[in-house]
Amino acid sequence: MTPEMKKEIDDIEKIIGKIMQIGVLIAAFVIVVGILDLLITGSTGYPIGVHPHAPGTILQGVMQFKSYAIMMLGIFLLILTPVLRVVVSIYAFIKERDRLYTWITTIVLIILIIAMVIGYLG
Incomplete structure (x- = not known):
């Protein structure tokens, strides 16, 4: 090298x-920010028992500054980080020309994406 x-x-x-x-x-x-908004307003921004789960609904709630949607966005970002x-x-593995780890890591990414899609579709 x-x-x-x-x-x-x-x-x-x-x-x-x-x-x-x-x-x-x-x-x-x-x-x-979502927790502070919840503490200040005393409301999640949604009726009891209603929670946004889909990314579009979460983003719509964030644009309306609904505290629960803001907290969900934070959790979503935390999940996307790894x-x-x-x-x-x-x-990095491509740059190292390490084919084995490139393939293994690509398979891991595919599994993560499939798991997210399955989780989203319910």
Whole structure:
């Protein structure tokens, strides 16, 4: 492995670490905003027993500044953070020319996507 490749791989690993840190911080911030809104308004923004689950409904609730939708967005962002890490890892393995781990990580990404779709469809 050339020194340039080693430096690029090290940079990618640093980017992966930053993605995880920033993703968790943004998700936590969004959740805290939703909790503060809930505490200030005393309402989730929805009738009792009604909760947004679909991404479109969540985004619509966020645009209307409904506290429950804001908290759900934060949780959604928290779930997407490791998925983004898997995507960046695929890129890193491609750069390393590591075919085995590229395929394994791609399969993991496909499984994650299938699980999300199954979860969404219920």
